[in-house]
Amino acid sequence: MGNTKSGALxxxxxxxxxxxxKYSEEELCTxxxxxxxxxxxxxxxxxxxxxxxxxxxxDADPTAYARHVFRSFDTNADGTLDFKExxxxxxxxxxxxxxxxxxxAFALYDVDGNGTISKNEVxxxxxxxxxxxxxxxxxxxxxxxxxxxxxxxxxxxxFGKKDEDKIEEGEFIQGVMENKDILRLIQFDEPxxxxxxxxxxxx
Numbered sequence: 349m350g351n352t353k354s355g356a357l358x359x360x361x362x363x364x365x366x367x368x369x370k371y372s373e374e375e376l377c378t379x380x381x382x383x384x385x386x387x388x389x390x391x392x393x394x395x396x397x398x399x400x401x402x403x404x405x406x407d408a409d410p411t412a413y414a415r416h417v418f419r420s421f422d423t424n425a426d427g428t429l430d431f432k433e434x435x436x437x438x439x440x441x442x443x444x445x446x447x448x449x450x451x452x453a454f455a456l457y458d459v460d461g462n463g464t465i466s467k468n469e470v471x472x473x474x475x476x477x478x479x480x481x482x483x484x485x486x487x488x489x490x491x492x493x494x495x496x497x498x499x500x501x502x503x504x505x506x507f508g509k510k511d512e513d514k515i516e517e518g519e520f521i522q523g524v525m526e527n528k529d530i531l532r533l534i535q536f537d538e539p540x541x542x543x544x545x546x547x548x549x550x551x
Contacts, residue, residue: 361432369439376435383431391428394418405480412476417441420455450521453534457520464514471500477535499533506530 357380365376384390392400394415401414421429421437429437440452455461459469475496478486486494493499507515507523515523524530 357431365432365435369435371435371439379435380431383434391430392434393428397429407482409479411479413473413480416456416459416473416476419459420452446525447521450524451517453524454517454520457534458517464516465520466514467500467504467509467511470503471496473534474500474503493533503530503533 357377362373362376365371366373371379386392387396397418398411398414401410401417404410417437418429421433423433440449454465457465457469457473459472478496478499481489493502504511506527506529507519509515524534
């Protein structure tokens with residue numbers, strides 16, 4: 349394949365990312381250089397992505413969650429993230445607009461990609477979130493949400509759903525925007541830490 353990019357970011361991708369994220373041209377070029385150092389092919393595989401997550405959570409097991417995050421950002425489903433998908437992912441999880449963030453959260457929870465979320469899918473993602481919470485911290489969680497099942501039930505009850513019902517994207521976004529408590533329940537708010545670590549690595 350050879351290094352066709354020769355370390356420079358194409359104008360087209362650069363413009364696109366400048367428009368759709370809050371990052372400057374200088375930041376994007378610096379990140380691209382270090383991205384190529386870590387991933388000479390210009391693509392991150394699922395295993396590499398899981399490795400990045402694992403290094404940030406030495407006391408927990410982020411593999412399942414990382415896999416879901418990877419799936420939700422691999423927009424063309426080719427099993428790798430290119431630089432553009434990677435930066436959009438970073439931007440969205442750390443500082444994107446709320447609606448965009450919730451669209452991403454919906455995609456994260458829509459495990460089979462069929463456009464609706466089932467209770468099983470909520471349980472699957474919540475379980476992967478729990479794997480990332482160190483056991484000591486789990487002991488301090490409120491009693492009605494100290495297991496993945498309880499937390500999934502709480503989310504489901506909030507949406508007023510029966511077990512076999514489904515949640516559509518529109519009602520998911522609206523419901524979460526109207527209730528900060530649900531936002532807290534559906535997310536594991538660690539990407540900021542990850543972004544800080546990435547910045548540290550760059551220097």
